[in-house]
Amino acid sequence: MKNLYDIIIVGGGPGGIASAVEASIFGLEKILFIEKGENHSQTIRQYYKDAKRVDKDWQGQSVDMEGNIEFFDGTKESTLEYFELLLDNENIDTVFNCEVDRVVKENDLFTVTTPQGSFTAKNVIVSIGRMGKPNKPSYKIPPSLKQVVNFNPYECRGREKILVVGGGDSAVEYACQLSCDNNVTLSYRRESFNRINDINLEMVERYDQEERLRVRYGIDIDSIENEKGKVKVNYNNGFYTIYDRVIYALGGTTPVDFFRKSNMVLDEHDLPVINEKFETSVKGLYIAGDIVYKSGGSIAMAINHAYHILQDITGEKGGLA
Template sequence: MQQIYDLVIIGGGPGGIGAAVEAKVLGLKHIMMIEKGDNHSQTIRKFYKDNKRVDKNYKGQEIELQGSIDFRDGTKESTLNYFDSLLDRGEIDSAFNAEVESIVKEDGEFRIVTTKAGYRAKHVIVAIGTMGKPNKPDYTLPLSLKERINFNLDKCSQNEKLLIVGGGNSAVEYAIELSKTNNVTLNYRRDTFSRLNEINLELIQEYNGQEKLRLRLGMDIVSIENENGLVKVNFSDGYYTIYDRVIYAIGGTTPVDFLRKCGITLDNDGKPEFDENFETKTKGLYLAGDIAVKSGGSIAIALNHAYHIVSHILKSN
């Protein structure tokens, strides 16, 4: 039988690490932490220069830590070392370089599908940051086309001529979904798809065969221009096409799309919905850290979220 975890944590930042440590301290036995990067604390590693100061609080806030973690102000290096020591103490399973594709609750338990494997859990904490941004192409995107160039599905409507750019699962899922109500072309610079799961590969071949959407493979985009308010796309084969909208799905973090994949509802402002215990409308599914604050998150806040959520899980059992 596949292991059913008491808790699966999505994200290896302060909120995720805090949740793993507090869960172990407070008595949960089977814990898994999933991180899409190759190590924990990706935001600190990527966005902080060497020896940069790392503060417990944010812009003068004074927040008292409630749990068992005694985090103090330090440098990038001392902070990473401290989090290393916390993770090394406990028997916590982890999966790095694993990106979550979906979270679904079925028959009272969660099924988490990642690019590496699938997991089952009684409870899930999503503890992702908000500093990540979608990847953008090397060529210039005209500012005048800002409303016609997307990095998620937020502004898409119907009956538009669309170009989706990318060769991963997100790009294919965008193309398939939008082709139901739009004229869609999917552009990928390679001749074949190499990163798709079996379902998406089968679907894209089926849709292309039925001409529900067109594939434009093996060519790159050279430049983007404004053509009378529409998007003129110049390709490396010397031809160009004019589209109503271009949607890039070439990697990077797009929190709105990710939250939807996790089954988390959003309010009218596109913010995730959760209660005073940081529990979403799906019972047993929680949010922690930057993703669960309106503005001004901090390491101290993330650690307190973790303690509060784990305490709530134990009370609810």
């Protein structure tokens, strides 16, 4: 079968890149790397500010690199350059601007369906993130405010009055980061944080107590309006506040429809059920990267996922490097 691949990797982030490179190191000869964007690492390119630090130990969580790929502290630019060098491998076929619709197994082979046609493989690794499709509020965002209503912090100019909306790790990190040179309020509709890690919980409570930012608990937003180029935020208690900028950090949209069309069994969080080697309920279909976790993972973790998956696929302990 001329177009039969040993493995197809869906998703061009760190987990996908590491999966393709590890596949080559472990001796797989026909490798296909598919990314829906025009280049790899779209999340880093789109959401990371120029010169932003990229740390191996994200949020202080120490990760030992276990596979054949090193990862180290750097910047947005050095990280992208490193990933580009990793992909300069003649064994890896790449297809960009190609979104995968589904992955279906039949007679021990997978058919990966895309608008550019179908591809066939013995094994598939799905490493797609969530940040590409951020959740949006239920109320309308006036088009005239699109420059000052954002879904990441990288348009902020400094010396602004900013409202960050959300109760997850990203919301807390954005608010604390921006509080250095802005007047920041973090608004969460519940009475307390219940889905952030311990490091971020300690940090936001300390920043609040030190009055480096303000946290508003137990209040929701009914609507927003354009108030002479600024954002008028109408709260459900009848009051309003005017901000220079509003940033929504409401999480990302897990690609549930894709999982279901690919016949994966999902858990209560609509994430694929996996074993200790990151294999889904469909034998030979694996997941890597932040979709492994309810609250997301790190670049270093995603790279380690790739190593363990290739160990499982090939039965080798360390690859051929």
